[in-house]
Amino acid sequence: MNANGVVLFYTTSSALRAEQVLLRAKIGIALIPTPREFSSDCGIACRFPWVERGRVARLLEKANVEISGIQPLEGSNDG
Amino acid sequence: MGLELLRRGTKTRMIYLDHAATSWPKPPDVVLAMREFLDLAGGNPGRSGHRLSVEAGRRVYLAREALAVLFGVRDPLRVLFTLNCTHALNLALRGSLSPGDHVVTSGMEHNSAMRPLRSLERQGVSLTVVPCSAEGLLAPDDVAAALTDRTRLAVFSHASNVCGALQPVREIAQCIRARSSALVLLDAAQTAGSMPIDLAELGVDLLAFSGHKGLLGPPGTGGLILGPRVDPRTMTPLWQGGTGSRSEYEEQPEHLPDKFESGTPNGVGIAGLGAAARWLLKQDLQALREREMEQVRLLRQGLSALPGLTVYGPERDDRRIAVLSFTAAGEPVSNIGRRLDEDFGILVRVGLHCAPAAHRTLGTFPGGTVRLAPGPFTARAEIEATIQALETILTTR
Numbered sequence: 001m002n003a004n005g006v007v008l009f010y011t012t013s014s015a016l017r018a019e020q021v022l023l024r025a026k027i028g029i030a031l032i033p034t035p036r037e038f039s040s041d042c043g044i045a046c047r048f049p050w051v052e053r054g055r056v057a058r059l060l061e062k063a064n065v066e067i068s069g070i071q072p073l074e075g076s077n078d079g
Numbered sequence: 080m081g082l083e084l085l086r087r088g089t090k091t092r093m094i095y096l097d098h099a100a101t102s103w104p105k106p107p108d109v110v111l112a113m114r115e116f117l118d119l120a121g122g123n124p125g126r127s128g129h130r131l132s133v134e135a136g137r138r139v140y141l142a143r144e145a146l147a148v149l150f151g152v153r154d155p156l157r158v159l160f161t162l163n164c165t166h167a168l169n170l171a172l173r174g175s176l177s178p179g180d181h182v183v184t185s186g187m188e189h190n191s192a193m194r195p196l197r198s199l200e201r202q203g204v205s206l207t208v209v210p211c212s213a214e215g216l217l218a219p220d221d222v223a224a225a226l227t228d229r230t231r232l233a234v235f236s237h238a239s240n241v242c243g244a245l246q247p248v249r250e251i252a253q254c255i256r257a258r259s260s261a262l263v264l265l266d267a268a269q270t271a272g273s274m275p276i277d278l279a280e281l282g283v284d285l286l287a288f289s290g291h292k293g294l295l296g297p298p299g300t301g302g303l304i305l306g307p308r309v310d311p312r313t314m315t316p317l318w319q320g321g322t323g324s325r326s327e328y329e330e331q332p333e334h335l336p337d338k339f340e341s342g343t344p345n346g347v348g349i350a351g352l353g354a355a356a357r358w359l360l361k362q363d364l365q366a367l368r369e370r371e372m373e374q375v376r377l378l379r380q381g382l383s384a385l386p387g388l389t390v391y392g393p394e395r396d397d398r399r400i401a402v403l404s405f406t407a408a409g410e411p412v413s414n415i416g417r418r419l420d421e422d423f424g425i426l427v428r429v430g431l432h433c434a435p436a437a438h439r440t441l442g443t444f445p446g447g448t449v450r451l452a453p454g455p456f457t458a459r460a461e462i463e464a465t466i467q468a469l470e471t472i473l474t475t476r
Binding site for chain 1: 124125126127128129133136137139140141143144153154155156322323324325326332334335336337
């Protein structure tokens with residue numbers, strides 16, 4: 001099962017910054033419209049393979065990217 | 080067809096020596112990036128979640144990142160985009176100063192800083208204008224002596240747009256930091272892109288830059304960089320509005336860069352500016368500067384052989400940039416500018432260059448000067464032709 005998670009942000013610029021940080025670390029991510037089940041300040045979120053959640057959190061923290069949360073994406077394999 | 084004609088005109092009839100006003104031509108990458116933005120990334124950056132919006136946002140972000148690398152800034156979100164350098168200076172000055180605060184500036188400033196400062200002065204901010212030498216240089220000790228316990232900001236231009244005087248920024252910033260918690264705001268309109276600039280190395284807290292001069296981007300772009308000592312929560316934006324984030328709140332968000340970037344940005348311009356910054360990152364900026372300085376040395380040498388000419392600004396290469404001003408005894412600068420353009424296709428700027436304070440310092444107010452500003456693409460032959468043209472103008476009056 002390819003479970004996914006999402007990183008939520010306060011601003012689009014942080015999402016775009018996270019995208020570059022994670023792509024350069026070769027993590028298979030995609031920016032998606034923030035799923036409705038999450039209340040978020042920002043219209044886009046970053047979908048990533050849930051197994052990578054530890055690396056994702058560490059990489060974003062190291063790059064000082066401000067996030068508002070990391071959540072599992074329930075019940076779907078494609079996010 | 081139109082472009083071809085323009086290019087042919089460039090080769091045969093035009094010599095562009097007005098890079099201090101705006102650089103021309105731009106690297107082809109800049110034009111391509113702007114076209115691509117309109118063709119392939121037509122969404123509104125950061126507003127919607129769909130692919131065109133994300134792609135537009137991505138191009139704006141990548142420009143932020145390239146500029147952060149260029150200026151040695153770790154966090155790209157502390158690069159704020161503005162319409163131009165004037166907007167960036169207004170944001171820094173009006174955003175941080177309140178009645179009762181004291182601000183220090185120099186006698187070489189452009190009106191982009193001087194006019195907002197004079198306006199703030201009328202609102203209760205006290206202002207000290209530190210005089211410069213006749214060459215246009217600021218003495219670090221004089222700046223330090225002007226500081227009071229209410230000084231919140233010191234603002235000065237990195238290099239003069241009139242005579243090319245390059246201020247000893249590191250020494251000035253050191254002097255200020257040794258005595259005060261005042262922040263240093265550098266107006267890098269004439270230096271950004273034309274020489275290596277590292278915020279931390281210079282000791283600068285806020286850097287205002289123009290996108291369309293040395294950075295070789297399109298007009299309508301500029302920015303303000305907030306160094307690590309600047310607390311954005313203590314700054315107020317010039318205006319409030321939509322940011323694409325926190326849409327459920329009617330209060331302006333505190334997050335960077337949104338707090339200071341309300342309203343749809345100039346995406347196409349910023350995409351061009353990003354391409355320009357990436358083009359510059361592939362160049363050796365010190366070598367580009369050296370190339371421009373060679374042209375200025377040649378100009379200076381040629382001008383000094385002409386009768387009745389006075390050249391302004393520092394002689395030492397390490398205290399100047401590639402901007403040169405002169406006057407000719409008995410010949411109004413407007414006549415020289417007109418003849419250079421009409422008879423020789425040489426484009427320069429004459430007059431006061433929006434900097435009356437600088438011209439007072441140099442002793443060229445109100446007559447003004449003729450300003451020659453070569454750029455990174457100026458050829459030696461163009462400089463030689465300019466000297467020859469000036470010789471003809473001044474000997475056949």
